[in-house]
Amino acid sequence: MYLGIDLGTSGVKAMLMDADQRIVGSASGALEVSRPHPGWSEQDPADWIAATTEALDALRAAHPAELAAVRGIGLSGQMHGATLLDAADGVLRPCILWNDTRSHGEAAALDADPRFRAITGNIVFPGFTAPKLAWVKNNEPEIFAKVRWVLLPKDYLRLWLTGEHLSEMSDSAGTSWLDTGARTWSAALLAATELEERQMPRLVEGTDRAGTLRQELAARFGLGDGVVVAGGAGDNAASACGMGTVSDGAAFVSLGTSGVLFAANGSYLPNPQSAVHAFCHALPDTWHQMGVILSATDALNWHSRVTGVSAAELTAALGGSLKAPTGVTFLPYLSGERTPHNDASIRGAFVGLGHESDRAVLTQAVLEGVSFAIRDSLEALRLAGTQLTRVTAIGGGSRSRYWLQSIATALSLPVDVPADGDFGAAFGAARLGLIAATGADPVSVCTAPVTAETIEPVPALAAAYEEAYGRYRRLYPAIRDAVN
Incomplete structure (x- = not known):
């Protein structure tokens, strides 16, 4: 048995997986x-x-024999958080997320x-860890002076x-x-942030052994001795391991609170000017690129709150067939935007509203706006040297077939929908735990799920979508100049 632990922003998920990669609980x-403060x-x-204790206690109550058979643990976690410890491993302040x-x-x-950048x-984004330490140095110097260790969230769990101060490459x-x-x-x-390498955890690959479970915790949760803990991964790289997005050119689009277009790379392909993230993958000698938009399903949920209609009802009202853009454009910059603009102050907008613009028109514009934001990420990846031939859809928004048709047509790429299953970060972490414990080949473990359906672009709407995307692209500088 193998255990994946995913430390998210809203909760910790623990997943048990057997040697055949079947989810047990x-x-x-x-x-x-x-x-x-704001x-x-x-x-x-x-x-x-x-x-984590709550999750493991629940697993022990439901699956005591299976938990006792765990031989490897993988960790996944929210990225970029600044967890500051003193020389005695005491937490100096709340983690900055x-x-x-x-x-x-x-x-x-x-x-x-x-x-x-070199x-x-x-780009050094405000959400990354280094500027947070610079802020602490400038605003809480007494805390900064006590910092002995800087750990990322999942590595504090490790x-x-x-008992080990370790991290891995992707996070x-x-x-x-x-x-x-x-x-x-x-x-x-x-040194540019007045830190030294001795204050950083030792680095391993995500598939490497990175400590063993302490005996007192093994006894507390009913596990055996010598349970291996893998290096693990940041949440998006862990999700990629769960989705089998590990070979050069494989890609997924994630429609969660934020949106991600993730592509695995067999070589290092940075292009910071495009605001694409170029990170190490969880597997050795592998990297990935990632375009990130800050409001994906968050944009639809905002529209749901404003209208008082559930997101599912809003999308269902559009019907089953993709419609041509109406001329109403939505810019989904409710929390600013990362790729490609790196603009924390930009805000969203509807443009082109008329008396005829009813709720369905606004819903359609919201879905199209997110689709076009993902197209921005695709263009940024292309500038960074990555050419995609198809993507797999994951996340809550992927339950909307209409939205997937919109994304496929905006990207001019087929979108694969995986068969039902949980292929997220906890599952990817469990796979990394299996690899670390057994020495199995990472690529043979991190396979892609079966495709249940492929959503193709709608050829009849290609020209209309391209025209609407051009309008979307022209609006950003106009809105930026108006709000800044």
């Missing part, structure tokens, strides 16, 4: 986010341990140093599980301190 523990987003690391924007000024200052292959690539091509910490970039 799963359980979760809830988390909340603290927002003490733009702040924090969590107490003690809550991560409490939520990935969606915290307080360090936008520090991020801009670090990004102005050309070494950061070495990391990425410290609790194993560490989101800190702005990793030499992403060389897969090692950059002393120069750490």
